Amino acid sequence: MEGVAALALSGVDKRFGAVHANRAIDLSVAPGSIHGIVGENGAGKSTLMGVVYGYYRPDAGSIRVDGTPVDIASPQDAIRAGIGMVHQHFMLVETFTVLENILLGAEGGALLARGEIEAREGLARLMAEYALDVDLDARVADLDVGAQQRVEILKALWRGARILILDEPTAVLTPQETDRLFALLAKWRAQGRTVVLITHKLREILAITDRVTVMRRGAVVATLETARTSQDELAELMVGRRVLLRVDKRAAVPGAEILRAENLRHVDVRGVERLRGVSFAVHAGEIVGIAGVSGNGQSELVETLAGLKPLAGGTIVYKGARLGPPGTADAARAVRHAHIAHVPEDRLRMGLIASFAARESAILGYHEDGELGPGPFLDPDATRRRTARLMAAFDVRPPLPDLRSGSFSGGNQQKIVLGREIDRDPDLLIVGQPTRGVDIGAIEFIHRRLVALRDAGKAILLVSCELDEILSLADRILVMFDGRIAGELPRAGADEKHLGLLMAGSAAA
Amino acid sequence: MTGDLPRWVDLGLLPLANLAAALLISSLVVLAIGIDPRAALAILVHGAVGYPEAWGYTLYYATNFVFTGLAVAVAFHAGLFNIGGEGQAYVAGLGATLVCLGLDALPGFVVVPLAILAAAAFGAAWGAIPGWLQARRGSHVVITTIMFNFLAAALMTYLLSNVLLDPTYGSPETRRFAPHATMWTFSELAARLGFQAPRSPLNAATLLALAAAAFVWVYVWRTRAGYALRTVGASEQAARYAGIDPARTVIVAMAISGALAGLMPVNEVMGSQQRMVLAFTGGYGFVGIAVALMGRNHPVGVCLAALLFGALYQGGSDLAFEISTINRDLVIVIQGLVILFCGALENMFRPALAAFFSRAKAPA
Numbered sequence: 115m116e117g118v119a120a121l122a123l124s125g126v127d128k129r130f131g132a133v134h135a136n137r138a139i140d141l142s143v144a145p146g147s148i149h150g151i152v153g154e155n156g157a158g159k160s161t162l163m164g165v166v167y168g169y170y171r172p173d174a175g176s177i178r179v180d181g182t183p184v185d186i187a188s189p190q191d192a193i194r195a196g197i198g199m200v201h202q203h204f205m206l207v208e209t210f211t212v213l214e215n216i217l218l219g220a221e222g223g224a225l226l227a228r229g230e231i232e233a234r235e236g237l238a239r240l241m242a243e244y245a246l247d248v249d250l251d252a253r254v255a256d257l258d259v260g261a262q263q264r265v266e267i268l269k270a271l272w273r274g275a276r277i278l279i280l281d282e283p284t285a286v287l288t289p290q291e292t293d294r295l296f297a298l299l300a301k302w303r304a305q306g307r308t309v310v311l312i313t314h315k316l317r318e319i320l321a322i323t324d325r326v327t328v329m330r331r332g333a334v335v336a337t338l339e340t341a342r343t344s345q346d347e348l349a350e351l352m353v354g355r356r357v358l359l360r361v362d363k364r365a366a367v368p369g370a371e372i373l374r375a376e377n378l379r380h381v382d383v384r385g386v387e388r389l390r391g392v393s394f395a396v397h398a399g400e401i402v403g404i405a406g407v408s409g410n411g412q413s414e415l416v417e418t419l420a421g422l423k424p425l426a427g428g429t430i431v432y433k434g435a436r437l438g439p440p441g442t443a444d445a446a447r448a449v450r451h452a453h454i455a456h457v458p459e460d461r462l463r464m465g466l467i468a469s470f471a472a473r474e475s476a477i478l479g480y481h482e483d484g485e486l487g488p489g490p491f492l493d494p495d496a497t498r499r500r501t502a503r504l505m506a507a508f509d510v511r512p513p514l515p516d517l518r519s520g521s522f523s524g525g526n527q528q529k530i531v532l533g534r535e536i537d538r539d540p541d542l543l544i545v546g547q548p549t550r551g552v553d554i555g556a557i558e559f560i561h562r563r564l565v566a567l568r569d570a571g572k573a574i575l576l577v578s579c580e581l582d583e584i585l586s587l588a589d590r591i592l593v594m595f596d597g598r599i600a601g602e603l604p605r606a607g608a609d610e611k612h613l614g615l616l617m618a619g620s621a622a623a
Numbered sequence: 624m625t626g627d628l629p630r631w632v633d634l635g636l637l638p639l640a641n642l643a644a645a646l647l648i649s650s651l652v653v654l655a656i657g658i659d660p661r662a663a664l665a666i667l668v669h670g671a672v673g674y675p676e677a678w679g680y681t682l683y684y685a686t687n688f689v690f691t692g693l694a695v696a697v698a699f700h701a702g703l704f705n706i707g708g709e710g711q712a713y714v715a716g717l718g719a720t721l722v723c724l725g726l727d728a729l730p731g732f733v734v735v736p737l738a739i740l741a742a743a744a745f746g747a748a749w750g751a752i753p754g755w756l757q758a759r760r761g762s763h764v765v766i767t768t769i770m771f772n773f774l775a776a777a778l779m780t781y782l783l784s785n786v787l788l789d790p791t792y793g794s795p796e797t798r799r800f801a802p803h804a805t806m807w808t809f810s811e812l813a814a815r816l817g818f819q820a821p822r823s824p825l826n827a828a829t830l831l832a833l834a835a836a837a838f839v840w841v842y843v844w845r846t847r848a849g850y851a852l853r854t855v856g857a858s859e860q861a862a863r864y865a866g867i868d869p870a871r872t873v874i875v876a877m878a879i880s881g882a883l884a885g886l887m888p889v890n891e892v893m894g895s896q897q898r899m900v901l902a903f904t905g906g907y908g909f910v911g912i913a914v915a916l917m918g919r920n921h922p923v924g925v926c927l928a929a930l931l932f933g934a935l936y937q938g939g940s941d942l943a944f945e946i947s948t949i950n951r952d953l954v955i956v957i958q959g960l961v962i963l964f965c966g967a968l969e970n971m972f973r974p975a976l977a978a979f980f981s982r983a984k985a986p987a
Contacts, residue, residue, distance in 0.1 A: 422863055447866030456864070464864045467857045474850070479865040481850045490846050 118181035120145035120308040121166070121197075121277050126175030128161055135161040137333040139175070143277070146306040148299055150319040150340070153329035154352055154553040155524055159312050162329070163279050167199045168192040179277070198275025200266040202282040208255040212248055213237075216269045233272070240271050244298060259407070260291040267298070278302070279310045284318060288407055289581065289614035296322045316345045317582070328352055353554050363565045366589035369398035371434075372542050372573035373419070378428035380414045388414040390597040391428070396542065401564065401574040403588025407617050408579045411597040413459060416546045416577055420456040421445030433541070450479055455535035459546030459577065461524070465531040468520030472510075473501040475519040476534050501530075508533035509559060525556025532560060536567060543567060546577045561587060581610060595619040632976055634924065638917055638965060640972045642931070645964035649957045656948055663942060663949065670941025671934035677941070679809060679823025685926075685933030686825075686890045689832040691911025692929050693839050694750075694884035696920040698764075700843050701876035702856035707753060707768025708884035709908025710775030711746040715885030716892045717779065718745030720787065720797055720899040723804040723892075731803035738804065739831070739889050746885015747878040749775065754877025758870035764877065776902075783901050796900040806894035826894030828886075832929075835883055836922035842879070852876050884908060910962065917965040928965075935961060 121143040128136040136158045143149040153159050164170045166177060168186040177184055179195045186192050192199070206215050217233055234250065241247055246264050254262060263283060270278055280299075284292045299309050299322060311323060319326050320340060327337045328351040336351050350356050373396040380389040388411050396402045406412055417423040417440075419430060424441025431437070438448055449456070458464040466475035477486060477497050486500070487493035501515035508529040510522070519527060528548065535543065548564065549557045564587060568574055578584050584591055591608050593600045593616035601616040650660035671681050691708040698705035705711075718741035726734050753767035780795070789798040806826040813820030843849040855862040855872040862869050887907060892899050914932055918924030939954035964971070 420864075443868040443870070444866070446863060450866055458864055460860070463858055464860045467854065467861050469857055470853070477850075478854070478861060481847050481854075481865070487847070490848060491841075492845060492847055492850055494845070 117145065119143055119178070120147075120180060121310070122178040122181075123162075123166070124176055124178075126162065126165055126172045126177070128165060128170060128172050130161075134332050136165065136172070137331075139334055141327060141334065141337075143308055143310060144325070145180075145308050146303055147324040148303055148309045148311060148322055150323035150326040151310060151312045151329060152314065152316065152319055152326060152348060152352060154314070154555075155551055156331075156553075157329040157352070158332040159329055160281065161332075163199070163281060163310070163312060166192065167197060167279065193273045193275070196274060196276040197279065198270025198273060198277070199279045200263065200270060200281065200283060202285060204259075204262050204266055206254045206262060206265060209253065211251050211253055212257070212265050212268075213250040215254055215265060216250075216272050237268065237272060240268060244271070244301065246271075246298065259286040259409075260288075260294070263287070263295070277308045277310065279312070281312045282314070283311070284313065284315065285579075286408065288617045289610050290618055292318070315582075316348050319348065320345065330354060349554060355555075361561045361565055361586045363587075364569070366400040366568065368400040368589070369571060371395050372398050372432065373575070374431040375415075375419070376429045376431065378415065378418060378430070379426040380411075380418050380423060381426045382414070387426075388597055389418065389426075389428075392594075392597070392599055393428075394592055394599060394602070396573045396575050398541070398573050399568060399571045400589045401568050401576055401587050403584040403591045404575065404577040404594055405581060405584045405591055405613055405617060406579070406594035406600075410594045412577045412579075412594050413546065414597075415594070416456070416459065416544055416575075419449075419544055419575070420454070420458075421447075421449035446479075450538075453538070453541045455538060455540035455543045457528075457531055457535050457543070457545040457548060459550065461527055461531060461551075462520075466519045466527060468518070470519050471516050472505075472519050472522065472530060473497040473515035476501040476504055476515070476530055478534065480534070480538070504530065504533040504537055507537075508563070523553065523556075524551040525553045525560075528552050528560060529556060532563065536563065540572065542573045542575070544575045544577075547579065548576070549578075549580065549583060581613060584613075585610070593617055629980060632980060634919060634921075637972060637976060638928075640976075641917075641964040641968070642961065644972075645957075645961040648964075649960050652953070652956060652960075653949070656953070658946060658948060663946065666945050667935075667938035667942050669938075670945070671938030675821040676823050677937055679821055679825040680937040680940075681930070681933045682829055683824045683826070683890065683895065683933070684936040685929040686829045686832045687887050687907040688910060688914045688929035688932045689836060689926055690887040690890070691884050691908050692914030692918060692925040693835055693911075693922065694880045694908075695911050695915035696918065696922070696925055697839055697843065697852075697883060698876055698880040699915060699920045700849075700856050701852045701873060702859075703754075703757075703873065703876060703880070704765050705750065705753075705768055705877065705880045705884075706765060706909070706912060707750065707771045707881075708887075708911045709904050709906070710768070710772035711749045711881040711884040712887040712891075712908050713772075713775040713779050713904045714749040715742040715746035715881075716888035716899050716903060717782065718742045718885070719888050719892055720800075723800045724787075724797060727801040727804045734804045735806065735893070738893060739886070742885045742888050742893075743882040744885070747882040750881020750884065751874055751878040754874040757877075758873040764873075772908075780901065783899065787899065789898075794901070797898050799898045800893070804893075805897045806889060808894065824895035826890065828890035828894045831886060831889060833926070835886060836926050839883070840922045848875070884911070910958075913962040913965060932958075932961075 119142040123139055123141040126136055126139040139162055151159050161170065165172045168188045168191050171187065177186060184195045186195065213230065213233065216237065237250060246268055248261055248264050248268065254265065283295060287295065302309060313319060323340045325337060326340050328335050328348060330352060376393050378389050378392040381387050392415060404412055414423060418425055421440040425439065429436055432452060438445060462468055466478060481492065486496045498515045502513065505513040510526050510529045548560050552560065564574060576587055585608065589605050591603045591605060593613060595617060596619060600619060653660045653663045670677055672678060691712065694708045695705055719738045722734060722738035722741045726737060749771060753764045753771055756762040756767050757764045783795040787797045788795060806828050809825040810820045810822050843853065851867045851872050854865060854867055855869045859869045891903050896903060910932055914925055914928045918928035935958050939958060942949055943951050943954050
């Protein structure tokens with residue numbers, strides 16, 4: 115690395131109460147490079163970037179941009195210093211047009227007209243230069259996520275960003291959209307600009323970055339030349355021990371049909387048809403994976419199967435008999451009594467209750483169980499015993515049944531939910547986004563438990579937006595697009611490109 | 624993590640800090656009309672707990688607040704803000720009165736329990752209707768319970784001035800209940816046990832209030848139904864996931880809440896007045912909101928907060944009696960300040976305390 119660093123942090127330290135989020139961070143990003151930052155959830159990546167972008171004041175340490183010390187007290191200061199940020203959750207006003215969103219906060223006067231004319235010219239130039247085509251007059255709500263992300267990038271460019279920070283930019287993209295984004299970043303690098311890429315996907319780090327910094331528990335553990343490292347090395351650095359990234363599993367031995375969905379349709383409260391005739395089957399002893407960009411009907415599919423949302427048409431056949439209509443007051447209970455377990459994708463809103471003790475979250479859905487107390491009463495000791503058993507079986511740390519559910523890490527919360535559902539020996543497990551917000555060590559554990567359940571002859575329906583997860587777990591893959599099954603592939607015949615085309619709705623795959 | 628406080632701070636220090644702030648501002652008000660706040664405070668405290676009759680009145684007032692405070696607390700755990708305690712208690716008074724007047728041919732050990740049940744049932748019904756309206760029709764219970772307070776007031780005024788009116792007496796109130804159809808007063812109980820107790824409206828309803836507090840604790844934290852109630856209160860989505868019917872739970876919670884508020888006339892009508900008078904609820908239902916807030920919606924906290932408000936009511940009336948320049952309105956101002964600081968502004972000191980305690984803990 116020669117010359118002055120585009121962005122240099124030295125000794126950045128930040129505490130939130132008792133949490134030491136960043137410990138004396140030193141980081142140097144070379145100009146004209148793509149610098150990756152990896153680390154598990156809670157490693158301090160987002161806090162660090164929040165410090166750089168002016169959301170938080172560091173307790174100690176300094177920031178230099180192109181060698182000049184800068185005092186960044188707010189995002190305005192960061193923008194002035196030439197730093198732009200694209201958040202994981204877009205900061206766009208959905209009801210505004212693209213142009214209005216880009217001008218927001220940079221209107222250039224009390225009257226919009228003049229700023230708008232200037233902006234149109236400048237933006238046209240930027241869009242041509244970077245192959246960033248978006249319709250400036252389209253409403254943001256009408257754009258797909260890939261286009262919304264381009265709006266965010268355009269917004270940062272328009273404000274003169276020379277250093278662009280991207281926080282988990284590929285979480286919502288199809289593989290093709292990801293390729294497109296990376297091509298853009300490469301072009302940017304060729305022009306001498308600088309990119310900081312925060313991600314948890316190690317493959318992307320290897321594909322695009324020049325150097326990579328690994329964070330663990332608030333500290334930098336290593337900065338490496340990307341060309342001289344590997345996924346396994348990075349994973350080990352992130353977790354602090356060796357991890358098995360691939361799931362070893364035997365070929366599936368599918369048995370009898372357990373679940374058959376026939377032409378399922380669902381219309382949401384706003385009258386939008388979310389499921390438009392979905393049909394498929396799941397057999398005992400196999401994992402059927404449902405891939406797709408989030409928002410294409412997967413959540414609705416899971417929730418109708420679990421009894422939570424009503425069907426506008428179609429039937430659900432379970433073990434040869436029709437299941438009662440979902441969406442009624444008793445449906446979820448009936449589904450559970452039929453030995454169908456459901457690990458919901460929204461863990462914190464549905465899977466458990468953050469303010470409850472773990473022992474209370476661990477009986478969610480099963481509070482009527484006879485063994486938990488006499489008659490109408492719940493015996494806290496009985497729930498504590500059950501939870502302690504689950505925690506031991508699923509390696510939940512810390513194993514404290516009386517600790518508040520919200521105080522556990524994402525991975526341990528998920529183990530509580532998964533443990534609770536698997537413990538009932540279900541014949542069918544419906545699981546949505548099992549490893550969202552879960553650290554690598556726990557991902558490994560959760561994947562192994564799912565495969566073990568399959569090997570025990572149970573049927574599993576897995577919905578995930580992580581293609582890697584689908585590819586490593588599923589025996590058959592269905593791709594959802596726009597409320598329909600866009601295609602089905604056996605695991606052996608599936609590759610990322612093929613899946614990506616299906617996910618993007620190109621039926622010609 | 625920054626919002627978490629040690630338990631003793633959250634439950635002890637914070638309410639005390641709020642109370643101190645309220646008393647401080649009250650002192651300034653008292654000072655402004657030319658009275659030594661220390662003397663006023665001394666009279667207030669003496670009036671609340673300084674002599675046996677004072678204790679009787681304080682506990683009697685506290686009993687009303689326990690019932691209405693518990694009503695708010697139970698609804699709160701189901702995620703509902705029941706501000707209709709006033710109306711529920713008012714209508715419950717009708718239930719108690721109908722039994723006490725209509726069935727007073729029956730012996731006391733029959734008519735009194737029946738009247739208590741009738742009070743609870745009438746209160747439950749008056750609470751369950753807004754619950755039903757929210758659960759099935761989407762009308763927010765805050766709005767409907769307010770409206771039901773007005774409905775209750777109009778209904779009771781009509782009944783008391785046209786139907787239940789004692790014609791031999793000039794004001795809108797019923798005839799006096801037969802002596803056996805009332806709650807035992809504390810002085811009666813004491814006399815039976817062979818000792819002398821000062822005369823006060825304190826009666827057996829206070830024991831019922833303690834039983835109600837115990838019931839609430841068991842119900843909310845030790846039963847399956849209470850688990851369902853808290854689940855609905857924490858996350859309706861999680862409840863639906865768990866197979867709990869949120870609509871049913873909301874209706875049941877509002878019924879229980881209404882029943883608890885409905886026990887208030889057992890103290891006020893059957894115990895103290897021994898007849899039903901116009902507007903006997905006197906705002907106790909609304910103060911119950913502050914009691915529940917200050918008591919952190921926990922039965923023990925509600926009982927302690929009710930005791931504080933009972934003392935303020937009793938000490939306040941002594942204060943108005945002793946110092947002629949302090950009238951009833953000023954006492955209400957002081958009570959209002961306590962409600963303001965302990966209820967509406969209850970979190971005012973929280974950020975400062977949280978910062979202090981996280982600093983104290985951090986250098987580890």
